[in-house]
Amino acid sequence: MAKLFSVTIIVIAIASAIPIVMHTWPMPQDISTHGHLIDEQYTDTMWEAGISFLASQFLLGFFIWKFSNPAPGTKIKNFPGGAAGLVIAAFLLVGTECLALGVFGVKAWASVYLTPPAADAMPVQVQAGQFAFYFRYPGPDGKFGPLHPDQISQANANFFGLDTTHDQDSKDDIVTAEMAIPVNREIHLLMHAEDVSHSFYVPELRVQQDFVPGLDVTLHFTATKIGKYEIVCTQLCGLGHYNMKAYLEVMSQEDYDKWIKQQAALQ
Amino acid sequence: MHDTAHAVHGAPTSFIRKHVFSLDHKVIGKQYYALALLAALVGMVLSWIMRIHLGWGSFAIPGLHLLSKNGAPGDVMTPEYYLQLMTMHGTIMVFFVLTTAPFAAFGNFFLPIQVGAEDMPFPHFNMMSFWVTFVGFLVLVASFFVGDGPTLGGWTQYAPLSAIGAVGGPGEGLGVVLWATSIAIFCVGQLLGSLNFITTTLDMRTRGMSLMRLPLSAWAWFITSVMGLTAFAVLMPACILLILDHVAGTSFFVPSNSVINDQVLPHTGGSTLLWQHLFWFFGHPEVYIAIVPGMGIVSHVLITNMRKPMLSHRVLIYSMGALAVLSYMVYGHHMFVSGMNPVSSLAFSFPTLIITIPSTIVVLIWLGSLYGARLRINAASLFALGFISMFISGGVSGFFLAQPSIDIMLHATYFVVGHFHLVMGVAAMFGIFAGTYFWFPKMAGRMMNETLGKVHFWLSFVGAYCIFMPFHYLGIAGNVRRYQAFTDDYLIHLIPVHKFITIAALFTGFAQLIFLYNLIHSRFWGAIPPNDNPWEGTSLEWSTATPPPHNNFGDKMPVVYHDPYQYSVEGASTDYVMQTSPEDLKNAPDEK
Numbered sequence A: 001m002a003k004l005f006s007v008t009i010i011v012i013a014i015a016s017a018i019p020i021v022m023h024t025w026p027m028p029q030d031i032s033t034h035g036h037l038i039d040e041q042y043t044d045t046m047w048e049a050g051i052s053f054l055a056s057q058f059l060l061g062f063f064i065w066k067f068s069n070p071a072p073g074t075k076i077k078n079f080p081g082g083a084a085g086l087v088i089a090a091f092l093l094v095g096t097e098c099l100a101l102g103v104f105g106v107k108a109w110a111s112v113y114l115t116p117p118a119a120d121a122m123p124v125q126v127q128a129g130q131f132a133f134y135f136r137y138p139g140p141d142g143k144f145g146p147l148h149p150d151q152i153s154q155a156n157a158n159f160f161g162l163d164t165t166h167d168q169d170s171k172d173d174i175v176t177a178e179m180a181i182p183v184n185r186e187i188h189l190l191m192h193a194e195d196v197s198h199s200f201y202v203p204e205l206r207v208q209q210d211f212v213p214g215l216d217v218t219l220h221f222t223a224t225k226i227g228k229y230e231i232v233c234t235q236l237c238g239l240g241h242y243n244m245k246a247y248l249e250v251m252s253q254e255d256y257d258k259w260i261k262q263q264a265a266l267q
Numbered sequence B: 001m002h003d004t005a006h007a008v009h010g011a012p013t014s015f016i017r018k019h020v021f022s023l024d025h026k027v028i029g030k031q032y033y034a035l036a037l038l039a040a041l042v043g044m045v046l047s048w049i050m051r052i053h054l055g056w057g058s059f060a061i062p063g064l065h066l067l068s069k070n071g072a073p074g075d076v077m078t079p080e081y082y083l084q085l086m087t088m089h090g091t092i093m094v095f096f097v098l099t100t101a102p103f104a105a106f107g108n109f110f111l112p113i114q115v116g117a118e119d120m121p122f123p124h125f126n127m128m129s130f131w132v133t134f135v136g137f138l139v140l141v142a143s144f145f146v147g148d149g150p151t152l153g154g155w156t157q158y159a160p161l162s163a164i165g166a167v168g169g170p171g172e173g174l175g176v177v178l179w180a181t182s183i184a185i186f187c188v189g190q191l192l193g194s195l196n197f198i199t200t201t202l203d204m205r206t207r208g209m210s211l212m213r214l215p216l217s218a219w220a221w222f223i224t225s226v227m228g229l230t231a232f233a234v235l236m237p238a239c240i241l242l243i244l245d246h247v248a249g250t251s252f253f254v255p256s257n258s259v260i261n262d263q264v265l266p267h268t269g270g271s272t273l274l275w276q277h278l279f280w281f282f283g284h285p286e287v288y289i290a291i292v293p294g295m296g297i298v299s300h301v302l303i304t305n306m307r308k309p310m311l312s313h314r315v316l317i318y319s320m321g322a323l324a325v326l327s328y329m330v331y332g333h334h335m336f337v338s339g340m341n342p343v344s345s346l347a348f349s350f351p352t353l354i355i356t357i358p359s360t361i362v363v364l365i366w367l368g369s370l371y372g373a374r375l376r377i378n379a380a381s382l383f384a385l386g387f388i389s390m391f392i393s394g395g396v397s398g399f400f401l402a403q404p405s406i407d408i409m410l411h412a413t414y415f416v417v418g419h420f421h422l423v424m425g426v427a428a429m430f431g432i433f434a435g436t437y438f439w440f441p442k443m444a445g446r447m448m449n450e451t452l453g454k455v456h457f458w459l460s461f462v463g464a465y466c467i468f469m470p471f472h473y474l475g476i477a478g479n480v481r482r483y484q485a486f487t488d489d490y491l492i493h494l495i496p497v498h499k500f501i502t503i504a505a506l507f508t509g510f511a512q513l514i515f516l517y518n519l520i521h522s523r524f525w526g527a528i529p530p531n532d533n534p535w536e537g538t539s540l541e542w543s544t545a546t547p548p549p550h551n552n553f554g555d556k557m558p559v560v561y562h563d564p565y566q567y568s569v570e571g572a573s574t575d576y577v578m579q580t581s582p583e584d585l586k587n588a589p590d591e592k
Helices: A002-021 A035-067 A082-113 A253-266 B015-020 B025-055 B079-115 B123-142 B174-203 B216-247 B272-306 B313-327 B331-335 B342-354 B356-370 B379-396 B404-410 B414-444 B450-476 B489-525
Strands: A122-129 A132-137 A174-176 A179-182 A186-193 A198-202 A207-211 A217-222 A227-232 A245-251
Touching: A002 A035, A002 B379, A002 B450, A035 A082, A035 B356, A035 B379, A035 B404, A082 A217, A082 B342, A082 B356, A082 B404, A122 A179, A122 A198, A132 A245, A174 A253, A179 A253, A186 A198, A186 A207, A207 A217, A207 B404, A245 A253, B025 B079, B025 B123, B025 B414, B025 B489, B079 B123, B079 B174, B079 B216, B079 B272, B079 B414, B123 B174, B174 B216, B216 B272, B216 B313, B272 B313, B272 B331, B272 B356, B272 B379, B272 B414, B313 B356, B331 B342, B342 B356, B342 B404, B356 B379, B379 B414, B379 B450, B404 B450, B414 B450, B414 B489, B450 B489
Parallel strands: A122 A186, A179 A245
Antiparallel strands: A122 A132, A132 A174, A186 A217, A198 A207, A198 A227, A227 A245
């Protein structure tokens, strides 16, 4: 039984690695300028974690095979080098691995969170509420009007609580249920929660960020590939959580200009 | 330290004091075990229902409407009911199984015996800790049957959804209040228990039992109790504040200007992130509260079956201690994309990566100790070895989640679900099973059926991998967790994987029924152990009668002469030398 167990461990370890090696269920394609940093970090980590995983499982399987149910009279043996060697190995190998992953990982994280958006980044506001996203563009004046939570009305399609009668900056604001952005243009996303926590996850864009009620957070990214992608909520927000989504359309600059004009006309 | 028996309380005579409101740590340990078993059954059935729904959403589960008429009309689950069952599954498993069984159940039964004490120092607190925990469980389960059912906010209960009341959705009113009350009560039980464990270890050791002569299981319970004392002391007030937001009109966790159904909520000035900080300050140590006892139990079981001590007793103890200390410094990795300051994310990332060092040391010590062993294969040792395999598999995925940049992709996906199920769910369960097969003779005075135990192991080991390894693939492909159906275009191709997982989960669940049968059948009709020490162990639990008498050791308290694991000592008269044996071991450098 010990030998069968050894083989089972090794077979499971190899079988577990196959879908990763074969990219059977790969990460969604990357359509962002910063995504390659995340993907490289992920690949490096996969190598290190994968080797650790396979080596440890193989060793476990091998030792069970070799040292189970020995013949009577067999004497125990001690691992060469004892515990000290293993502790030093853990500190050196895993410590180096941790340090390398940690230090190199800073670059990818910094590209999203520790660098400010470019001065000419296009601002788009996104509001998350149970169970829909709405988007706001500042219009020709480039300014967002203030929000009045008490004026939010689903019936009147005033999703953000804008007062277009009194607030000059709100008059040309464009509110949409889908997000469209021009390709290769940096977007400065201003995130606002209407009710509870939600999240903005576009796997292809390599962004995921929670909406924090009471605290407006921002994000910036640049999409590099024209297409239609899903924005999904990843923060449990209530009964309709699984169905809370919107579409992100990445367009050419010309198409975007046409689209935004159409949306302005619909307001 | 003391060597004369003076029971801290007399032997009970009435049925009630003997079996119900007992002061005896052994009875309390069994009560905790029974509670964990009941909770595990409930949690497992909930997971079956959820998995069937995820595989075949329109499938009518016969009788489901009996649990909730509104939640399952026509026996088909509504989206909100899925979330409610999911929340209950997580809460029951984390609190009432993974914390209760390896720590409170085995720890209660065996810690006083392994240190050589007649009981815990505060038996009334001990009795109260169990009954308080039991009441906590009843309060939680009651939420199935009141109002619009249990809360749907997940076991993490993120605010403000959890704090705004019934407007947040089904179960978000009374359901949350019951949830928070249950957990606050649970915390009281754990605090009382931890106090007892710490004092037992420090003050109740018998003559000769220095700290370094404690078995690794006792060390693990001691370290866990220190964690429990600090972690539950934070969760309890957090739950009380959450209750106050519901019943007293406070706004600890709800900020101003939150709008639901076009109405501005009356709350002002609360903080969304405050709940997350409080919860995870408890929540990450909780992972180690669930797994460190398993490490101790598995080490203890393995040593006995390897017939040799671990490469280093001290290194394992220091590593478990390091895990405990670091567990408080890493909690922010749950919050990388929460809106917390991004520099804080980097600050939390490094200790999270560094915690892999003591984890790796523990694994390497286990592997290095297997080298040259004379390993006995039985149900207990199989589960102990399976624990190591699961701990490795669940541990390596921690490398990914420790890094904020990768977390951008994997946060809130099935990758996380796979990670924590393997490392703190399945591994901890394997630790519980290893402990059960190993200690059952001492606890029940009967042997468990070995063949059924091995069948249970094989189905569980292969089944658990079939369930939880694919979770990682789903997560890498961007499959979001806590969804009751996968309607997003990019997720549809993953549905066959979910179906495979569901089938695997049902099979693996079936294997647990074999365990249940074996446990109950063996309790009454199992073979009588050949002697008080059927596994030829060395620690104090094997030097007393089976089952142990009321005061654990009879008329005379044991005196300890050796380290806990004197196996295969050259020149010794037998293959193992018990801690209580006065035999002089020249070739075994004892700790003093």
